[in-house]
Amino acid sequence: MIVRSFKDIEGTDRHIKSKSGTWESKRIVLAKERVGFSVHETILYAGTETQMWYANHIEAVVCTRGEAELTDRETGKTYTITPGTMYLLDGHERHTLKVKEDFHCICVFNPPVTGREDHDENGVYPLLTEPEEV
Numbered sequence: 001m002i003v004r005s006f007k008d009i010e011g012t013d014r015h016i017k018s019k020s021g022t023w024e025s026k027r028i029v030l031a032k033e034r035v036g037f038s039v040h041e042t043i044l045y046a047g048t049e050t051q052m053w054y055a056n057h058i059e060a061v062v063c064t065r066g067e068a069e070l071t072d073r074e075t076g077k078t079y080t081i082t083p084g085t086m087y088l089l090d091g092h093e094r095h096t097l098k099v100k101e102d103f104h105c106i107c108v109f110n111p112p113v114t115g116r117e118d119h120d121e122n123g124v125y126p127l128l129t130e131p132e133e134v
């Protein structure tokens with residue numbers, strides 16, 4: 001069993017700030033835990049816009065605080081995401097988050113991220129894995 005708090009991982013290599021400067025994320029469960037998913041607490045900053053495309057991952061995002069406008073760039077549909085609302089990228093949709101108020105969310109990725117990914121110019125994370133233990 002693993003017990004850990006988001007407070008414990010602040011400032012460690014589980015806590016990353018994006019190159020884009022639009023978000024930060026604390027990864028409380030990562031690929032190295034070898035459970036098939038990762039769990040993150042992410043904050044996207046008010047006034048920013050982030051384009052993403054998880055071509056290699058499925059992501060569920062549960063908003064816990066703040067507000068953002070989510071655009072599904074496959075359909076052009078927009079959604080207002082506020083606390084208690086979840087979006088699930090079950091079709092690897094290209095999407096954009098335009099943040100009205102600092103947007104706090106819990107994200108689950110399958111396959112899990114290793115912690116070494118950052119979005120490329122298309123908003124994609126590469127598919128990285130942890131080396132097999134010997």
Ligand SMILES: CC(=O)NCC[C@H](N)C(=O)O
Pocket residue numbers: 023025026040041042052059061105107113
């Ligand atoms: C909502 C979202 O996908 N934000 C980007 C960061 C991601 N949650 C991560 O922690 O890598």
